[in-house]
Structures are given as C-alpha cells and as structure tokens.
Amino acid sequence: MVLTKAKSSLQLSLCHDTADNALTSASFHPQTMAESWALDKKAIPSDPNAFVFRNGSRDGRWYLYFYERESGGRHLRVLKDGNGTYPKPDISGQDDAWMLGVATFIDLKAKADRGEAIRSISFAEMAQQFLAKEQKKISSVPLQGITAARYRLLANQMRWLRDYVGDDKKPIHKFRRSAFLNYETWRKERAIQIGKKIPVQTTILQEMSTLKRAFEEVGVAHGFVTRESLPEIPRIKLPKDQKHRRDDFSDKEWLELEKSSRLWWSKGLQRTFDEQGQLLKDSSGKYITTVSVDGLSPRSAAQLIHRQLIYFAMRISMDSGIRPGSLRKIKWKHISENTAIPKAERKTWIIVEVPPENTKTARYYRISAPIARHLEALRDITRFKKPDDLLFVNQRTGQAFSERIWKDAFAEALVEARLADWADDDSNNQRRINIHSGKNLTWYSFRHTHISMRLKAGVPVPVIAANTDTSMKYIEDHYFHYRADEATDLLSKGRKTIKAAENHLHWIG
Structure with missing residues (x-):
C-alpha cells in the first residue's frame, strides 16, 4: 500500500503502554500516515x-494497526513479547514484529467477530473520565x-469503589461477573476498620447506582466493554422493616417541597446558589431569586397558572391520599358538601366522589378530605x-394536563426544593433527575405519605383503608410498621392511672 504525504499538522493520539499491554486507539486513517514516522510497513495476510x-x-x-470494519474503529497496539521485550527498533526487527503482529x-x-470490545481502559481511568464528565455539569444556575x-x-462514592477494587490499573473488561457481589459486606467492614460510620443500605444502593452509571456512560458508551460482559451489579437488600415499604416523603422532605413550591416555584421564581451549591441570601x-417564568406572554401566563394548579394538586394528594390517576379525572361536579358534620367543619371537610383509575378498582368511591381551602384557591x-x-x-x-406537564412539573419542584438534581443525561425532552435520597419518588409518593402519616397519627387501619379505597391487609403489608416507642399514648388509652416506679431506673441498659 502506497502512503501519501500527510499535512505537517497531522497528529496521532497514542495512549501510554499499560502493565497488561492493553490495546490503544487513535483517530486516524492509514492513508494519512506520514512517511517520516510510519516506516517499514508489512501487511497482515488476508486483511488489507x-x-x-x-x-x-x-x-x-x-x-500493529487494525481497522475494525464492523464498528469503524481504528486501533493501534505496541508490539512486545510475553516477557515484555520489544522487537529491535530497526529493519532487522521486522520479522519478529510481524510474527507478534500476526498473533495479536x-x-x-476473534474478539471483534465475537462482538467483544477491543479497546481497553483501566478502572481508575474510567472513574476519572466519569467524574470529569460530571464536573462539567456543575452550575450555580438554578x-x-x-x-x-x-x-x-x-x-x-468513586473513592470507595476504587478502594474496593484495589487495583487502579485493572482493565474494566477483565472484571469477573461476580466482582462486586461482595461489595456490601466489604463496605461495612471497611467503614469499621477506618473508624467511619457503618453505611445504611440506601447509601450502598446509591454507590452501586453510581458504579453502574460509570460502566455504562464511559465503558459501554466509548466501546471499552460490551453491555453483555459488564460485571453484575448486586441488588442490596433492605432491612425487613423497609422491605415492602413504599417510597414516601419524610416529614422534612415534605416541608421543604411544600415551602419551596408555595413561595418560589409556583410563583415562577428560582433560588440561586454559589459555587459550592449553597443557597444565596441577601x-x-x-x-436571592431569579425569574424563571415571568407571566408576560400568554404562554408564560398559562405556564405560571399551571404551576399553581400543580402545587394545589400536591396539597390535595397529600391531604386526601387519592391515587394520581383518579386525581386527574376529578371534575367540579364530583365535589359535594358534607352535611353530616357541623357547619363550621364544612368549611374544611368536603366529600369527593372519586373516579376510578383505569388500572385499579374501576368504580367510584366516596371520601371525606380536609381540602376545602385548596379547592377554593383552585x-x-x-x-x-x-x-x-x-x-x-x-x-x-381546556383539556386535561398532558403526562409531560405532570412529569416535568414534579421534577422541577423536586429540584427547586433541593431534593434532587438534574441528571447528566437530562434534556428539555426528558427532564431526568437524580433524587438525593435514592428514593423512587413519584406522584404516588403523596398517597404513600398520606397513609403513613395517618397511621402514625393513630387513625385506625379500617378507617384509612376505607378512605383510600384499599384493603387493611395491603396497608399492614406495605405501610404499617409498628414502633413500640411511639405507641405509648395509644396503648395507654382506656387504662386507669398506672402507678410509676418509686426510683429512677438506673439499671436499665
């Protein structure tokens, strides 16, 4: 093959040799190789x-230069034998180099024909590239x-994972399928060894999620490893008291979401942050806030009202436990006055004929909910x-909100409340978020939180079951988690005065 003269500005990107003589890659074409450095070429039989x-x-x-025709990838690999010895760097070493080249x-x-990845990258390099990509996403703009x-x-999280691997130079395509199955046990034992707090299960789940993202967004995306050959990411078991628990808002999370949605997000405002991600104050x-929706044009004015409506949808969901699909179907004719209670209470509690979700009971049911003020504001x-x-x-x-309005608004509200950040693969069409707690928070989480809060407040399970259109067994299996230290008031009801111990119980514990 005759080589043409390349431009003087031509550059060949070669990676440094690694301990395992891993394959390197470069973006070039053989016809553009400069004669001044591409010397003494010798073809490999059967492949031009x-x-x-x-x-x-x-x-x-x-x-060795190798063009992978199927993927279009061009690769280089420095040639040396099993002892790490390079062929002589002149024409006398051509035969030895050619024999090594043919074997390589x-x-x-064979790997290419089997669909295996050819390019190689170490675990440390993958971690660094992943973090470099994430670092570019840092922004003080809300x-x-x-x-x-x-x-x-x-x-x-990546530091913990690198500590677990214990070999920064290990190529990611050489990890066994079971390489990370023992991570949970190691992680807890390692924390004890260095005097750190033992991580909770959700922390380990998040670390495994970050590991999976690194493999997929760097390893798979750039052709260093195939998806089929990725190591298995273990599923971390939750404690028994959380095994069936539905993801709901903690008291603090709900307060943050409600406050930020009411004061800023529903008014078209965004809070601003400094370079460290801290909220700025005057x-x-x-x-300190900036305007995200000004309400000046007809479109932005409607968008501002939509945010306010979504805010009250959150409040109604939290105070009633209505399923999201049913909430979206409620019409004004489904609202009626509760004549069974005093007139003063009718300004708070109303009756709702809840329409069915398509995938649930497929029947109407009646509930009583303290949402009169929310409806009045609506x-x-x-x-x-x-x-x-x-x-x-x-x-x-005048038509029902689209699924995108519900989805995007919920994501925006979580980000404004600092309960989530926009995901690295987010776009205006996807609106993907990473929730800080690792929970799978959705519109259903308002229903789950409502049921959990009513249980905690001591409302009998049969009443909650009837008012949320579900079974007592379902609530007991998925929501009811007995806490002895919080049940004293309920257990004391109906008892006569109980005599206390005469002395302080110093011996306890």
Missing part, C-alpha cells in the same frame, strides 16, 4: 486493513446541571369552573 509498521516518532517501536491480529479479530455538593458526593436573610385561579370541567386542565385548551 491490518499491518505492522515501525513508528519513527516513538523511538522506532513496532506497532488473530486474537483481536435547575441547570448539578450542584458542587452533588459532585463531591459522586467523587466520594443582607436581610432572604433568599377556583380563584382556573378559567374552567363548570360542573363538567376537570380541576386540573391546560388553561389555553
């Missing part, structure tokens, strides 16, 4: 796109990228108030 040559810009070392080519061609705190968390202690906002109008509608069309 593979040959051995001596690199004049690398002290005359011998290399056969091995690489709802854009990730915070500096989120990046520090990812970096800390001299009076108030949060009527002040919405343009659609006729009996057959839905509570939550697009203010420009």
Whole structure:
C-alpha cells in the first residue's frame, strides 16, 4: 500500500503502554500516515486493513494497526513479547514484529467477530473520565446541571469503589461477573476498620447506582466493554422493616417541597446558589431569586397558572391520599358538601366522589378530605369552573394536563426544593433527575405519605383503608410498621392511672 504525504499538522493520539499491554486507539486513517514516522510497513495476510509498521516518532517501536470494519474503529497496539521485550527498533526487527503482529491480529479479530470490545481502559481511568464528565455539569444556575455538593458526593462514592477494587490499573473488561457481589459486606467492614460510620443500605444502593452509571456512560458508551460482559451489579437488600415499604416523603422532605413550591416555584421564581451549591441570601436573610417564568406572554401566563394548579394538586394528594390517576379525572361536579358534620367543619371537610383509575378498582368511591381551602384557591385561579370541567386542565385548551406537564412539573419542584438534581443525561425532552435520597419518588409518593402519616397519627387501619379505597391487609403489608416507642399514648388509652416506679431506673441498659 502506497502512503501519501500527510499535512505537517497531522497528529496521532497514542495512549501510554499499560502493565497488561492493553490495546490503544487513535483517530486516524492509514492513508494519512506520514512517511517520516510510519516506516517499514508489512501487511497482515488476508486483511488489507491490518499491518505492522515501525513508528519513527516513538523511538522506532513496532506497532500493529487494525481497522475494525464492523464498528469503524481504528486501533493501534505496541508490539512486545510475553516477557515484555520489544522487537529491535530497526529493519532487522521486522520479522519478529510481524510474527507478534500476526498473533495479536488473530486474537483481536476473534474478539471483534465475537462482538467483544477491543479497546481497553483501566478502572481508575474510567472513574476519572466519569467524574470529569460530571464536573462539567456543575452550575450555580438554578435547575441547570448539578450542584458542587452533588459532585463531591459522586467523587466520594468513586473513592470507595476504587478502594474496593484495589487495583487502579485493572482493565474494566477483565472484571469477573461476580466482582462486586461482595461489595456490601466489604463496605461495612471497611467503614469499621477506618473508624467511619457503618453505611445504611440506601447509601450502598446509591454507590452501586453510581458504579453502574460509570460502566455504562464511559465503558459501554466509548466501546471499552460490551453491555453483555459488564460485571453484575448486586441488588442490596433492605432491612425487613423497609422491605415492602413504599417510597414516601419524610416529614422534612415534605416541608421543604411544600415551602419551596408555595413561595418560589409556583410563583415562577428560582433560588440561586454559589459555587459550592449553597443557597444565596441577601443582607436581610432572604433568599436571592431569579425569574424563571415571568407571566408576560400568554404562554408564560398559562405556564405560571399551571404551576399553581400543580402545587394545589400536591396539597390535595397529600391531604386526601387519592391515587394520581383518579386525581386527574376529578371534575367540579364530583365535589359535594358534607352535611353530616357541623357547619363550621364544612368549611374544611368536603366529600369527593372519586373516579376510578383505569388500572385499579374501576368504580367510584366516596371520601371525606380536609381540602376545602385548596379547592377554593383552585377556583380563584382556573378559567374552567363548570360542573363538567376537570380541576386540573391546560388553561389555553381546556383539556386535561398532558403526562409531560405532570412529569416535568414534579421534577422541577423536586429540584427547586433541593431534593434532587438534574441528571447528566437530562434534556428539555426528558427532564431526568437524580433524587438525593435514592428514593423512587413519584406522584404516588403523596398517597404513600398520606397513609403513613395517618397511621402514625393513630387513625385506625379500617378507617384509612376505607378512605383510600384499599384493603387493611395491603396497608399492614406495605405501610404499617409498628414502633413500640411511639405507641405509648395509644396503648395507654382506656387504662386507669398506672402507678410509676418509686426510683429512677438506673439499671436499665
């Protein structure tokens, strides 16, 4: 093959040799190789796109060039024998280099034919590339990228994973399928060894999730390993008291979500952050905000109302436990006054004829809920108030909110509340988020939280079951988690005065 003269600015990107003589890659074409360094070429039989040559810009070392036709990848590999000895860096070493090149080519061609990845990268390099990619996402602009705190968390997770692997130079394609199955046990024992707090299960789950992302977003995405050959990422078992628990909001999470949605997000405002991801305040202690939806154009005005409607959808969901699918079907005609209670209480509690979800009981049921004030606020906002109008509608069309409005609004509200960050693969079409707690928070989480809070408040299970249209067994299996230390008041009901011990119980514990 005759080589043409390349431009003087031509550069060949070669990786450094690794301990296991891993394959290196470069973005070039053989026809563009400069004669000044591509010396003494000798073709590999049966493949015109593979040959051995001596690199004049690398002290005359011998290399194999291999073009992977199926994927279009071009690869280089420095040639040396099993003892690490390089062929002589001149024409006298051509025969030895050619023999090594043929053997290497056969091995690489077999991998390519089997669909295995040819390129190689070490675990440490994969971790570094993953974190470098995440670091570029750091932004102080609200709802854009990730915070500096989120990046520090990812970096800390990768440090634990590298500590577990114990070999930064190990190529990722050489990991056994079972390589990480013992991570949970190691992680806890390692924490004890270095005097750290034993991690909870959700922490380990998040670390495994970060590991999976690193393998997929660097290893698989750049062709260093195939998805089929990835090591198995173990499923971390939750404690028995959390095994069937539905993901709900903690008290603190709900307070943050409600406050941020009411004060900023529903008003088209965003709080701002410094480079460390901390919320900025002015001299009076108030949060510094920017306008995200100004409400000036017809479209943005409707969008602002939509945010307010979504906020009240959250409040109604939390205070009633209505399923999301049913909530979206409620019309004004489904609301009625509760005549069985005093008039003063009717300003708080109302009756709802809850329409069915398509995938649930497929029947209406009646509930009592303290949502009168929320409904009153809704009527002040919405343009659609006729009996057959839905509570939550697009203010420009009068039609039901699209699934995208529900999904995007929920994600935006979680990010504004600092309960989540936008995911690295987020776009305006996907709106993907990473939830800080590792929970799978959805619109259903309001229902789960409602049931959990009513149980904690001491409402009998039969009452909750009837008012949320589910069974007592289902609540007991999925929500009811007995806590003896919180049950004293309930256990004391109906008892006469109980005599206390005469002395303080110093012997306990």
